[in-house]
Amino acid sequence: xxxxxxxxxxxxxxSTASVSIYLNNRDTKRVSSAxxxxxxxxxxxxxxxxxxxxxxxxxxxxxxxxxxxxSNIPLFKNGYTNxxxxxxxxxxxxxxxxxxxxxxxASSSKENVQEQLQNSAGCDGYILFSxxxxxxxxxxxxxxxxxxxxKPFVTLNIPRVSKEVNQIIIEDLTSxxxxxxxxxxxxxxxxxxxxxxxxxxMQFILTEYRKILKQRKIPFDNRRIIYGNYxxxxxxxxxxxxxxxHRDISAICAMSDLMASSSLAAVKAxxxxxxxxxxxxxxxxxxxxxxxxPPLSTLEMKIEDAGRSAADLLFEQITNPATCxxxxxxxxxxxxxxxxxxx
Amino acid sequence: xxxxxxxxxxxxxxSTASVSIYLNNRDTKRVSSAxxxxxxxxxxxxxxxxxxxxxxxxxxxxxxxxxxxxSNIPLFKNGYTNxxxxxxxxxxxxxxxxxxxxxxxASSSKENVQEQLQNSAGCDGYILFSxxxxxxxxxxxxxxxxxxxxKPFVTLNIPRVSKEVNQIIIEDLTSxxxxxxxxxxxxxxxxxxxxxxxxxxMQFILTEYRKILKQRKIPFDNRRIIYGNYxxxxxxxxxxxxxxxHRDISAICAMSDLMASSSLAAVKAxxxxxxxxxxxxxxxxxxxxxxxxPPLSTLEMKIEDAGRSAADLLFEQITNPATCxxxxxxxxxxxxxxxxxxx
DNA sequence: AACTATAGGTTAATCGCTTAACTTATTTGC
DNA sequence: GCAAATAAGTTAAGCGATTAACCTATAGTT
Numbered sequence: 057x058x059x060x061x062x063x064x065x066x067x068x069x070x071s072t073a074s075v076s077i078y079l080n081n082r083d084t085k086r087v088s089s090a091x092x093x094x095x096x097x098x099x100x101x102x103x104x105x106x107x108x109x110x111x112x113x114x115x116x117x118x119x120x121x122x123x124x125x126x127s128n129i130p131l132f133k134n135g136y137t138n139x140x141x142x143x144x145x146x147x148x149x150x151x152x153x154x155x156x157x158x159x160x161x162a163s164s165s166k167e168n169v170q171e172q173l174q175n176s177a178g179c180d181g182y183i184l185f186s187x188x189x190x191x192x193x194x195x196x197x198x199x200x201x202x203x204x205x206x207k208p209f210v211t212l213n214i215p216r217v218s219k220e221v222n223q224i225i226i227e228d229l230t231s232x233x234x235x236x237x238x239x240x241x242x243x244x245x246x247x248x249x250x251x252x253x254x255x256x257x258m259q260f261i262l263t264e265y266r267k268i269l270k271q272r273k274i275p276f277d278n279r280r281i282i283y284g285n286y287x288x289x290x291x292x293x294x295x296x297x298x299x300x301x302h303r304d305i306s307a308i309c310a311m312s313d314l315m316a317s318s319s320l321a322a323v324k325a326x327x328x329x330x331x332x333x334x335x336x337x338x339x340x341x342x343x344x345x346x347x348x349x350p351p352l353s354t355l356e357m358k359i360e361d362a363g364r365s366a367a368d369l370l371f372e373q374i375t376n377p378a379t380c381x382x383x384x385x386x387x388x389x390x391x392x393x394x395x396x397x398x399x
Numbered sequence: 400x401x402x403x404x405x406x407x408x409x410x411x412x413x414s415t416a417s418v419s420i421y422l423n424n425r426d427t428k429r430v431s432s433a434x435x436x437x438x439x440x441x442x443x444x445x446x447x448x449x450x451x452x453x454x455x456x457x458x459x460x461x462x463x464x465x466x467x468x469x470s471n472i473p474l475f476k477n478g479y480t481n482x483x484x485x486x487x488x489x490x491x492x493x494x495x496x497x498x499x500x501x502x503x504x505a506s507s508s509k510e511n512v513q514e515q516l517q518n519s520a521g522c523d524g525y526i527l528f529s530x531x532x533x534x535x536x537x538x539x540x541x542x543x544x545x546x547x548x549x550k551p552f553v554t555l556n557i558p559r560v561s562k563e564v565n566q567i568i569i570e571d572l573t574s575x576x577x578x579x580x581x582x583x584x585x586x587x588x589x590x591x592x593x594x595x596x597x598x599x600x601m602q603f604i605l606t607e608y609r610k611i612l613k614q615r616k617i618p619f620d621n622r623r624i625i626y627g628n629y630x631x632x633x634x635x636x637x638x639x640x641x642x643x644x645h646r647d648i649s650a651i652c653a654m655s656d657l658m659a660s661s662s663l664a665a666v667k668a669x670x671x672x673x674x675x676x677x678x679x680x681x682x683x684x685x686x687x688x689x690x691x692x693p694p695l696s697t698l699e700m701k702i703e704d705a706g707r708s709a710a711d712l713l714f715e716q717i718t719n720p721a722t723c724x725x726x727x728x729x730x731x732x733x734x735x736x737x738x739x740x741x742x
Numbered sequence: 743a744a745c746t747a748t749a750g751g752t753t754a755a756t757c758g759c760t761t762a763a764c765t766t767a768t769t770t771g772c
Numbered sequence: 773g774c775a776a777a778t779a780a781g782t783t784a785a786g787c788g789a790t791t792a793a794c795c796t797a798t799a800g801t802t
Contacts, residue, residue, distance in 0.1 A: 070781075073760080076758095105518070109453075110759045110787090113452040113787045114786080128492065130489035148502070151502075157498045157500075158497045160492070175448070178452040314690070321690070347687060347690070403787095405789095416789095420790090429751070431749080434750085456788080457756075457757055458789080
């Protein structure tokens with residue numbers, strides 16, 4: 057049964073203060089060693105465990121970080137998000153912080169975060185996630201709400217925000233560095249495989265795409281964009297259909313390793329070879345790219361680093377509230393065996 | 400800034416009781432509609448957010464479930480654990496529960512759980528994870544500690560425990576159903592790829608292995624067991640080395656899809672074909688198996704179902720403390736294109 | 743007119759832990 | 773021998789929200 061400090065104090069005949077003082081600092085000189093022993097015995101016998109809610113309330117410090125996620129689809133399913141979380145957790149755990157994930161039931165990203173925030177005052181800080189589905193308006197709204205809490209927070213996974221907000225900016229979230237790599241290798245006719253048609257991230261990427269094409273004086277061709285929905289089946293089908301009609305491309309640039317893998321399967325199924333006939337590059341350096349045959353070149357985005365940085369920046373804020381900076385995480389191309397120079 | 404009920408009450412000229420009553424039940428008749436409006440305005444202006452620690456302490460109910468993990472290696476990195484967590488979270492979120500992950504710094508699984516439990520009284524329930532590294536002794540110790548808290552809990556990912564403990568038993572955690580599938584297909588000379596040499600789970604599997612061989616009157620051959628460490632490189636290397644010497648096997652049974660994928664790569668590298676020369680089966684039905692060329696048959700373990708069941712069972716216990724049962728999750732073979740009948 | 747409901751509150755104790763401030767007895771220093 | 777230091781406590785006021793129990797005024801009933 058859950059016992060309290062009071063019960064221990066009564067049993068050993070002292071005040072709760074002494075018990076609390078001792079249990080929070082075993083080296084304290086304010087409790088005699090005889091008393092220390094008695095408290096230890098009583099605590100064990102009574103199965104004492106500190107109530108985190110009482111302690112946090114009393115100290116006005118909880119050592120708990122709230123993770124705000126603007127969606128109510130099941131968590132821990134997305135490899136990308138998991139990497140971020142892994143980075144965050146590994147760094148915060150070292151500093152003694154717990155992570156709290158709230159439920160939410162709303163349908164919009166704005167309301168989800170609001171709902172999560174509504175009942176979570178008392179956390180020492182927050183990390184605000186975003187997804188490609190959050191509109192810039194919702195993101196800014198959520199940031200405003202967070203500012204109002206007066207608590208430290210860091211935003212993750214969103215494009216740069218001009219506000220003075222602590223922010224981790226994953227540069228390659230909206231870059232097309234892998235496309236440029238293919239272009240630099242001499243490819244011009246490239247099939248671009250994006251994630252979904254909606255969502256802000258893809259809009260940024262499309263804008264970037266047009267910019268790069270213009271720079272290189274390559275005409276924009278709408279047919280050379282496919283939306284794979286981050287799904288194996290969708291991508292395989294759409295790429296197969298594409299190749300059935302257009303055989304003139306020399307490379308495929310996919311916005312995820314999964315979609316790159318699926319594209320690879322589709323290319324092989326048509327009898328073409330990689331990288332002989334078609335070069336392929338993925339994104340995220342997940343195991344899919346390493347396990348493919350041939351192993352796929354990819355854009356390593358350093359997601360876990362981003363998570364760790366977010367945690368570090370949050371911690372910095374907790375210890376020094378004046379902290380205000382943006383940390384940029386930039387990735388790098390991992391060269392494997394799926395891209396040839398185009399002569 | 401974080402405001403309190405008291406500040407709202409003062410601003411609108413009422414008691415904290417009224418404010419609390421209204422905010423917890425907007426339809427209450429104990430607050431006039433004029434007062435309701437005033438409270439709404441004040442709450443908005445003062446950016447009121449309920450303090451989860453104060454509220455939980457007061458109600459002796461937190462709507463928080465503690466997730467106990469007997470290791471301090473970074474979380475969210477393991478696909479298997481992530482599936483469990485995803486199942487848990489999806490079910491508990493629907494019921495309004497938050498998930499709390501504690502930090503821990505100890506070196507043994509026993510101490511890790513103890514440390515996490517030590518400061519977490521007040522949660523409404525716990526889910527105890529295990530890993531293949533936990534010894535049965537540590538597991539039982541942790542269960543005893545949990546029983547002492549008097550709080551509902553469920554154990555996950557461990558072999559069946561005779562104690563009267565609520566438990567989700569993932570049958571294929573310690574089964575060799577995929578091996579039997581190969582045997583049934585006529586294969587006899589099979590290379591078994593296990594995870595690590597240490598850890599209880601593998602011991603269970605080894606025992607099972609010997610049992611199955613004895614039943615089928617197949618001699619045990621120590622050389623036909625490889626430990627791939629769940630690592631692509633290790634597995635690839637070890638399987639390559641194996642094949643350089645022994646070409647007489649007709650099938651490979653791997654305890655993870657990743658290791659199955661790596662084996663596939665190794666087999667292909669030696670010039671042999673799958674499933675022509677060698678059949679391969681994996682475990683866990685992860686995307687690796689689906690994306691391989693050829694797609695790998697695998698043992699789907701229904702991990703997410705297990706997570707969901709754990710959540711449901713925990714919830715049942717919270718609402719009815721007398722609950723005591725074990726739920727068995729059994730998987731099924733997913734047939735793809737990596738296994739041939741052996742004639 | 744007397745009685746009961748009901749609306750619309752308020753009071754104050756409580757959840758379990760922490761901590762500043764106070765107390766008292768015993769040592770230690772010089 | 774006396775002041776100062778130290779050891780070993782205790783007291784009591786919070787932290788912020790909840791809730792059982794109580795209160796008063798008005799409306800409705802018979």
